[in-house]
Amino acid sequence: MGAFTTMTSKGQLTIPKAVRDALKLVPGTKFFVTVRDGQVVASPKNRQVKDLAGMLGRPPSGEVLSVEQMNEAVRGIAGEEDERITRQWRDGRK
Template sequence: MGAFTTMTSKGQLTIPKDVRERLNLAPGTRFFVTERDGLVVARPKNKKLADLAGMLGRPPSGISLTVEAIREAVADAIAEDDDRIKKEWKDSQT
């Protein structure tokens, strides 16, 4: 997998069609670009959080949560933080 491409004067590269198709890259796909051991590494950011579910395996506790349970836990944490911030602001006004 791979092909030659040429960098333009603006630093742009064209990703060959077969590579775009294999990686499901569409116009507007964002990339994280870095250098590693003298190589240019470009990682597409075309994954959603749900796509990453399970990639680390089972948690050490053995308890796994659904995406809905995670969303609910995050919403609860945000609500608690909002309440704390409001209380701190109110206390600072007295």
């Protein structure tokens, strides 16, 4: 699906209604905009991580974590990585 639109002097585009409807876009939807092979690509970020739950099936280990447990694990890893980077910076290493 595609449609033509025109960029305003402020760099704004209107997403045609047929495209908004097809993607279930609502006012306030955030987009990630990038350039790929000389084209503007705008990807809507209208899904949350929790919407993706279960799409890969049950984990091979059989262990199921809650969102809170996953968030805690990510925070722990991010904290460890921050400490490692800070140590390297202080030591003058790259």
